[in-house]
Amino acid sequence: MNILSIIIFLPIITAVLLFFVRIPIRLIKIIYMMVTSMIAFLTLKLYISFEHHASIQFEEMHRWISEYGINYHIGVDGVSLGIVVMNAILMPLVAIALYKQRDKRGYWINLLFVQGGIMGVALSLDLMLFYLFWEIMLLPIFLMIGFFGYGNKNFITMKFNIYTIFGSLMMLISILYIAVQYKLQFGVYTFDLDKLQNLVLDSTQSILVFSGFMIAFAIKIPIFPFHTWLIDTYRSAPTGAVVVMSALMAKLGAYAIWRVLFTLLDKTSHELASYFIGIGLLGLIYFGISAMSQTHLKSMFALSSASHLSLIVVGFFIYDVYGLIGSSYLIVAHAISSAALFMMAAMLYERTKTYDISSLGGIAAVAPRFSLFFTLFALSIVGVPMTAGFVAEVLIVLGAFHYNIYIGFMTATTLLIAMLFMFKMISQVLYGKVNKATENFEDLRMHELIALIPLALLILAMGIFPNYFMQKIEPTALSYTVEKEVSYHE
Amino acid sequence: MSDAFIALAVPALLLFSALFILLFGFSSYYNKNRGYYITLTTLFITFCISVNGVGDIHSAELLPQLFNAMVIYDTFSATFISLFLLGGFLSLAIAKSFIDQTNFFTHESFVLFLFSLFGMVVLTMANELLTAFIALEIASMSVYVLVGLNKESLRASEAFFKYLLLGSFSASFYLLGMMLIYAQAKSTHLNVIAAYILNHDLNSQLLIIAGGMLIIITIMFKIAALPFGAWVLDVYEGASLPITAYMATVFKIAVFAFTIRVFLKNNDLIQLVFDPLIVIGAVITMIGGSLLAVIQNSVKKMLAASSVVHSGYLMIALASIEDADSSASSAIIFYLFAYFISAIGAFGVLSYISKGTDKLISFDDLNGLGKNTPIIAVSLTIFMLSLAGFPSTIGFIGKFYIFTSAIESGYTLLALFGAITAFISIYYYFKVIVHLYFKESAYVKVEYGYRVSLAFIITAAFIVLWGGVGTSLILNIPGINELYELSKHAIQSLNF
Numbered sequence: 001m002n003i004l005s006i007i008i009f010l011p012i013i014t015a016v017l018l019f020f021v022r023i024p025i026r027l028i029k030i031i032y033m034m035v036t037s038m039i040a041f042l043t044l045k046l047y048i049s050f051e052h053h054a055s056i057q058f059e060e061m062h063r064w065i066s067e068y069g070i071n072y073h074i075g076v077d078g079v080s081l082g083i084v085v086m087n088a089i090l091m092p093l094v095a096i097a098l099y100k101q102r103d104k105r106g107y108w109i110n111l112l113f114v115q116g117g118i119m120g121v122a123l124s125l126d127l128m129l130f131y132l133f134w135e136i137m138l139l140p141i142f143l144m145i146g147f148f149g150y151g152n153k154n155f156i157t158m159k160f161n162i163y164t165i166f167g168s169l170m171m172l173i174s175i176l177y178i179a180v181q182y183k184l185q186f187g188v189y190t191f192d193l194d195k196l197q198n199l200v201l202d203s204t205q206s207i208l209v210f211s212g213f214m215i216a217f218a219i220k221i222p223i224f225p226f227h228t229w230l231i232d233t234y235r236s237a238p239t240g241a242v243v244v245m246s247a248l249m250a251k252l253g254a255y256a257i258w259r260v261l262f263t264l265l266d267k268t269s270h271e272l273a274s275y276f277i278g279i280g281l282l283g284l285i286y287f288g289i290s291a292m293s294q295t296h297l298k299s300m301f302a303l304s305s306a307s308h309l310s311l312i313v314v315g316f317f318i319y320d321v322y323g324l325i326g327s328s329y330l331i332v333a334h335a336i337s338s339a340a341l342f343m344m345a346a347m348l349y350e351r352t353k354t355y356d357i358s359s360l361g362g363i364a365a366v367a368p369r370f371s372l373f374f375t376l377f378a379l380s381i382v383g384v385p386m387t388a389g390f391v392a393e394v395l396i397v398l399g400a401f402h403y404n405i406y407i408g409f410m411t412a413t414t415l416l417i418a419m420l421f422m423f424k425m426i427s428q429v430l431y432g433k434v435n436k437a438t439e440n441f442e443d444l445r446m447h448e449l450i451a452l453i454p455l456a457l458l459i460l461a462m463g464i465f466p467n468y469f470m471q472k473i474e475p476t477a478l479s480y481t482v483e484k485e486v487s488y489h490e
Numbered sequence: 491m492s493d494a495f496i497a498l499a500v501p502a503l504l505l506f507s508a509l510f511i512l513l514f515g516f517s518s519y520y521n522k523n524r525g526y527y528i529t530l531t532t533l534f535i536t537f538c539i540s541v542n543g544v545g546d547i548h549s550a551e552l553l554p555q556l557f558n559a560m561v562i563y564d565t566f567s568a569t570f571i572s573l574f575l576l577g578g579f580l581s582l583a584i585a586k587s588f589i590d591q592t593n594f595f596t597h598e599s600f601v602l603f604l605f606s607l608f609g610m611v612v613l614t615m616a617n618e619l620l621t622a623f624i625a626l627e628i629a630s631m632s633v634y635v636l637v638g639l640n641k642e643s644l645r646a647s648e649a650f651f652k653y654l655l656l657g658s659f660s661a662s663f664y665l666l667g668m669m670l671i672y673a674q675a676k677s678t679h680l681n682v683i684a685a686y687i688l689n690h691d692l693n694s695q696l697l698i699i700a701g702g703m704l705i706i707i708t709i710m711f712k713i714a715a716l717p718f719g720a721w722v723l724d725v726y727e728g729a730s731l732p733i734t735a736y737m738a739t740v741f742k743i744a745v746f747a748f749t750i751r752v753f754l755k756n757n758d759l760i761q762l763v764f765d766p767l768i769v770i771g772a773v774i775t776m777i778g779g780s781l782l783a784v785i786q787n788s789v790k791k792m793l794a795a796s797s798v799v800h801s802g803y804l805m806i807a808l809a810s811i812e813d814a815d816s817s818a819s820s821a822i823i824f825y826l827f828a829y830f831i832s833a834i835g836a837f838g839v840l841s842y843i844s845k846g847t848d849k850l851i852s853f854d855d856l857n858g859l860g861k862n863t864p865i866i867a868v869s870l871t872i873f874m875l876s877l878a879g880f881p882s883t884i885g886f887i888g889k890f891y892i893f894t895s896a897i898e899s900g901y902t903l904l905a906l907f908g909a910i911t912a913f914i915s916i917y918y919y920f921k922v923i924v925h926l927y928f929k930e931s932a933y934v935k936v937e938y939g940y941r942v943s944l945a946f947i948i949t950a951a952f953i954v955l956w957g958g959v960g961t962s963l964i965l966n967i968p969g970i971n972e973l974y975e976l977s978k979h980a981i982q983s984l985n986f
Contacts, residue, residue: 019868064961065887067974068894128890132881139880142920154928159919165916169909176905180897189894387673393874471821 002060004074004123006445007042008133011035012116015109017052019137025103028093029330032108036092036115041302043088050081052471054479056125065128069181069190073126078476079328083122083255086335087248089454091115094243097343101239107146118196118248120145121253127175127191130260134216137249141241148238160233163226167216178264183207183261193263206268213261220253221309222275224283234302239346242298246305247339251331254312258328259284261478262316273317277403280317281410283310288417292424297345297355300425303382305338307418314411315396318403325470326395332469333388333462337380344374346446350430352437357425362434367443371430373452378426381440382418387460496543497552498573500536501611515597522596524722526582527587528542533579533607540575542973542977543568547983552615559679562617565983569823569976570614570747575739577830578607583946584752584838586731591728596638603736606632610744616961618691619668619678619705622748623661626712630657633741636655637729647730656721667704670697684755699763702756706764712745713799715771716778723782726794731844734790735837738797739830746804746826750819753811754764754984761812768809776802776911783918789851793836793920796877799911806908807892810899821891821978828888828957832876835950839870842943853921857932865944867926869951876954879912879921884957887970938978 015036018028050057056075064072091111117137123129129185138161145157175191182199183189192198201209218224234242261269287307294300309329315327347370348363349355364371380387383394393415401408444452462469511528514520549564551557582589582603589595609629616622634657638650655758672678673698675686687695707718714722726734779798786792804825810818840851842858843866858868876885889912896905960969 011973062961065970067971067973135881142923143927146924148896154924158917158924161920162913162916166913168912173897173902173906176890176894176897183898274696306524359541418899460510482977 001469002058002074003046004058004076004119005043005060005482007046007088008040008116008123009118010039010118011112011119015112015116016338018105018109018112025105028105028108029099029453032095032112032193033092035112036088036095037117039115039376040088040092040227043085043239045118046076047085047472049082050076050078050472052475054078054475061443068128068187069188069192071126072129073192074120074123074129076123077283078370078473079255079258079331080122081472082328083248083331083335084119087115087118087122087331088092088245089333089458090339092246093454094339096347096447098239099447104148107144107238107240108131109146110144110147111244113243114140115145118244121252125193127193127260129180129191130256131168131172131175134140134171134256135165135381136250137252138164138168141237141245141249144241145233149241150237150238151236152232153236156232156236157234158228160229163229164216167219167226169408170212171216174209176214177205178209193260195268196264199264201265203268206265209270210261210265210272211270214257215263217256217261220256220279220343221304221313222253223274223310223313224279224286227283227287228480230306231299231302235296235298239342242342243339246302246342248430250305250309251335253308253311254316254327254331257313257316258324258480263397265477269317270319272415273319276289277407280310280314281407282416283307284314284411284414285417288414288421292417293306295357297341297357300346300421301338301341301356302419304421307332308334308381309339310413311393312360316398317397318407320399320402321477322402323399324480325398325473326392326397327463328473328477330389330392330396330469331465333380333392333459336462337387337389339379340373340377340452343451344377345368345371347444351441352439357428359435359437360429361394361431361432362430362438363441364430365434366441369444369449371443373456374430374443375426376456378422380463382422383415386460386463388459388466390463391450435446493609494550494552494563495566496539499562500540500575501608503536503539504604504608504611504737506609508601511597511604512601515601516982519599522589525597525600527561528586529604530579530582533575534581537572537575537579538664540568540571544572544937545979547979549914558904559919560621561612561615562697563615566751567614567747567978569980570743572826573823573830574614574740574743575607577834579742579835579948580602580831580834580950581736581740584834584943584950585735585841586946587840588730588732588844588859588943591836592640594730595662599639601635602632602636605629605953606636607924610741610910612743612745614747616748617680617751619671619680619784622772623664623668626745626748627661629662629741629744630712632949633733633737634735636724636736639733640730641759643728644728645728647728652721652728653725654709660708660718663704663711667701667708668702670701671713674698674701676959680752680755687756687759689701692759695759696838698845702759702764703767704753706767709745710771712850713742713804714798715748715776715805716798717852719775719779719798719801722798723791723794726797727791731790731837734794735834735841738837738883740792742797742801743826743830746822750811750822750981751809752809753820754981759812759922765809768805769901771905772802772805772809773907775799775805776907777895780911780914786918787852788839788857789841789853789922792922793833793840796915796918797833799832800825800877802911803892803908804829804888806896806901806904809891809904810896810901812899817891818895819981820974822976823893823980825888826878827973827977828884829867831950831953831957832873832883832885835947835954836870836873836877838943838947839866842866842947853925854929856922856925857929859925860927864949869947870926871923872945872954874919876924876958878915882955882971884954886958887916891974896918 052369056077059075062072078362114137117133120133142161287303291300291303312327315323380389384390397412400411506861547565551559552561606629609625612625634654638646640646673861675683783795785790807822876883879885879889893905
């Protein structure tokens with residue numbers, strides 16, 4: 001069995017087994033830690049042995065539904081590598097950060113399950129397999145919000161679910177449609193991304209197919225008009241689920257644009273790119289401004305991550321090597337910092353029992369370590385130099401200038417909005433007078449430090465030595481843009 | 491075993507054991523358990539016999555001198571017979587605890603059960619309109635009475651009466667249609683009619699078109715397609731749970747078996763004249779069924795209404811049948827299997843937790859089940875996901891085949907409609923999951939006991955999952971590919 005298959009199925013199989021076996025919660029946590037660390041270790045091995053070239057590596061292929069040319073086809077390239085690594089690192093750390101809080105077995109089982117699902121999406125090279133994992137990773141989140149969420153959770157889970165499944169079904173129709181078109185042109189069915197690239201669609205067809213896919217991805221990310229599920233869901237979801245949703249699942253939406261749309265419908269994507277740059281910029285501004293007005297910490301983080309996801313979308317659609325590298329770098333950088341911030345928000349809530357920004361204050365005075373980490377991650381999100389966010393955002397802005405000087409200007413200035421809301425939040429939460437909620441604020445405990453330090457180091461390392469990380473992404477990004485340059489200027 | 495022997499053994503066995511139980515029921519040795527197990531054994535044996543005919547392609551008219559080529563035994567009928575014998579077996583097996591706890595399951599009900607299966611077996615083998623009619627009526631009559639089994643329930647009596655009346659009324663359409671077809675083609679034999687249609691131009695066969703229309707109305711009634719399926723909610727609600735499961739799955743399969751045979755034999759006519767009708771029917775059925783299912787507040791009624799939606803999906807595939815080689819026809823068979831295994835599981839869970847009280851199970855009755863009996867809750871979740879067409883379940887693969895074949899035949903819009911109804915269905919299927927897990931139960935923990943039914947429920951759940959991801963790669967068990975191959979062979983045997 002290939003290392004990738006192990007990475008996908010080890011957590012899923014463990015989750016299923018844990019469901020059937022009745023063992024004490026402590027043991028479940030230990031098994032969870034063991035499995036996720038093993039995945040992290042395997043991923044590290046994968047990362048190191050990943051060669052610096054653009055083609056897909058560690059490919060594995062088995063026949064699944066041969067009548068329809070559906071195969072179990074997986075592989076990894078520079079961009080999916082980023083997501084796989086993120087997923088592998090974050091899962092054990094989430095558990096360390098929260099290990100005292102959650103004493104429900106379902107919580108850990110679902111987290112394992114979702115880990116496998118996300119790995120599956122990131123590694124699938126067959127559209128049907130991609131769709132399968134895409135849907136499968138939704139279920140654990142649905143269950144987690146329903147089981148362990150807060151507030152009006154039943155309504156909110158249903159809303160979230162219906163939203164995302166609507167997108168998925170539109171994507172399914174698109175997938176089936178291109179497969180049938182392929183059959184008409186080549187005589188056989190296939191769902192293989194490689195082979196489907198040979199397909200020729202006329203412009204109406206490709207725009208329809210593109211929209212089908214894009215609805216699914218846009219809802220998942222979410223970009224501008226498809227975001228209405230966002231705040232409620234993030235607010236009522238438990239921390240583990242929020243970390244997964246904001247740090248990983250949303251990124252998968254962006255990743256899918258790259259993987260599916262840029263591969264299959266690159267011409268259409270290129271033609272429609274300007275609209276999505278517009279929507280992305282609009283989202284960047286709109287979510288940024290809404291984030292500023294939020295008083296609920298989680299809503300604010302939700303909107304801030306939506307704002308940066310719009311930036312990722314912009315980075316992808318400017319079709320420039322800087323933009324692409326920057327975006328895929330931002331996927332990783334933002335995953336780390338937003339995951340860390342959501343974990344810290346949970347710690348904050350555990351201590352103060354409130355998410356209300358205005359009732360917090362003065363934490364810097366009582367909890368210096370907490371403030372240090374909190375500031376570091378917040379600054380990485382807004383892209384202060386020496387952090388991972390900086391590198392990514394500079395690259396995207398560079399790419400945007402390359403695309404069009406006005407767009408570049410817009411992108412650069414709108415990034416300032418992020419600074420505004422983040423600094424406003426930091427000043428309100430960390431500085432000011434100590435009040436009732438924060439006077440007994442306990443500084444970070446050992447296990448919380450253990451969870452946060454690797455993330456902080458990674459943020460700094462990615463900010464200071466970007467080359468080391470970028471060399472894995474670069475060949476893939478180059479291969480995309482170079483091909484594009486050729487095909488659009490001929 | 492020769493073909494003729496197998497083909498005759500199945501209905502004969504069903505008939506004989508029905509007669510046996512009928513007589514045995516009056517003896518002092520009879521008790522419910524014995525009757526139940528005799529029925530189950532009969533179904534099992536007949537299933538084993540009929541499964542022999544699945545796989546390799548064959549087709550033979552049965553004792554043509556004796557039956558005048560009215561019945562035909564081919565891979566197609568063998569596949570379908572195995573399908574609904576398995577369905578009948580499962581719907582009884584899963585309902586064991588229900589049957590134990592109710593007092594209206596007398597020996598006659600087993601007899602009726604077997605009689606109805608006998609009717610369906612003959613219906614599937616029928617190669618002639620009149621035989622089909624008689625078989626259909628044998629099956630229907632038995633099902634009418636099964637609906638009204640619970641004599642003390644007013645709902646059941648009402649359902650029985652409604653179903654009997656409407657059913658007989660719709661059957662008369664069939665008779666009239668058959669008469670019109672006979673008037674023109676001078677035969678009721680499917681092959682002769684098909685040849686007649688092929689050799690005459692369309693304008694000169696108005697009677698056949700009119701007759702076909704009437705027959706389609708009856709078929710739509712029997713598969714509960716709207717607008718002729720208005721009876722379905724009341725009847726499914728009134729019938730006791732195992733019977734509802736039986737009707738929604740097994741009976742539907744049998745009617746579809748005959749429908750596909752008629753459709754494939756008379757393909758040119760169907761494509762030219764009836765396709766638009768079926769397309770419209772499919773859309774109305776899907777939309778109407780979805781609306782019905784959304785507003786229900788009892789799980790049983792919701793499942794009943796959603797079975798209408800599934801008829802709609804099947805009608806998409808019916809409309810997309812282009813010729814015998816097209817994937818649509820084998821998609822129907824696969825989908826029927828996918829639907830029946832999931833629906834029987836779902837109804838089985840309901841009848842398992844209803845404890846024989848035969849009340850309507852409301853969504854609130856499911857509250858807290860996830861905590862109290864996780865195994866049941868997970869099985870029900872799997873069935874719901876499969877009915878909703880969630881990937882990694884057999885229901886998804888079924889929908890996948892249907893939608894692909896629809897797009898292939900140029901009905902992209904119809905497939906889109908199907909996707910939208912699937913999207914609506916997420917709401918009512920996931921509502922069940924929400925109630926299972928996220929709502930606290932007001933009652934204390936209920937012990938259901940681990941009976942035979944539970945074992946079969948879990949088996950069905952595993953089949954559902956296996957059908958969704960199964961591949962012969964991992965273990966040496968046939969996967970989805972093989973299931974699909976089987977349904978393909980069944981279709982190919984039709985023009986053998």
